[in-house]
Amino acid sequence: MELSEADQDRISAAIKAAERKTSGEIVCVLARSSSDYMLYPVAWAVVLALVSPWLLLAFTQFPVQRILLIQLALFIVSFLLLSAPSLRAILVPRGVRRTEAHRAAMEQFMIRGLHRTENRAAVLIFVSLAEHYARIVADDGIASKVDQKIWQGAVDAVLAGARSDRLADGFVEAIEQCGAVQAVHFPPHVQQDVLPNRIFVI
Incomplete structure (x- = not known):
């Protein structure tokens, strides 16, 4: 408006x-x-990235290097998605x-x-x-x-x-x-x- x-x-x-x-x-x-409430997308992306290795270790046989790459990719993708204004408003x-x-x-x-x-x-x-x-x-x-x-x-x-x-x-x-x-x-x-x-x- x-x-x-x-x-x-x-x-x-x-x-x-x-x-x-x-x-x-x-x-x-x-x-x-x-x-801008950017703290919230960052915080949620960090939480998702920190949880993902435990799930990957429990349910896959991926080597550590691949798990770290997946963790990094998950952080970047989730941060970018959650930074969208419409989703950011829901998080706060x-x-x-x-x-x-x-x-x-x-x-x-x-x-x-x-x-x-x-x-x-x-x-x-x-x-x-x-x-x-x-x-x-x-x-x-x-x-x-x-x-x-x-x-x-x-x-x-x-x-x-x-x-x-x-x-x-x-x-x-x-x-x-x-x-x-x-x-x-x-x-x-x-x-x-x-x-x-x-x-x-x-």
Whole structure:
């Protein structure tokens, strides 16, 4: 699922419109995946390669050199097969995927400088497609005034948009909801718009 240039322009316009009503900031990040999860294909390939010699020794009369070659070939083939994105997704436990997506959201919050705004009222809308994960990360200023549950509507909106192949619509709705919450607690004043009004695709 990709965002076209027109989609990205719509999202930028929605951020600008929302920020006109609040002194808070909104940043959006779309990740294709929160991790490459390459550890899992490697680990499974190693396990298969380590088990294979015992089976070959028990059930065949192959010489050691042939067994070592089979072991090496099995490692390479299984690693290449299990590295396919569809199979890799099956290998990674759901809890691990959610943990990685959460880590990536927090990392993006810091990388994009949301913690450096003067009133600490910035909000990150983070979506990771591979993990089917969305999170609103609010800085301390707004988080101290708004319960985390309040952001659930924005999370639901962006996830619904992703599921129905209307990702840009989901982002726009989430931006509008976040902006409305920010406007209640941080009305607009003459604060400089310090963060980019765009979506970052990583």
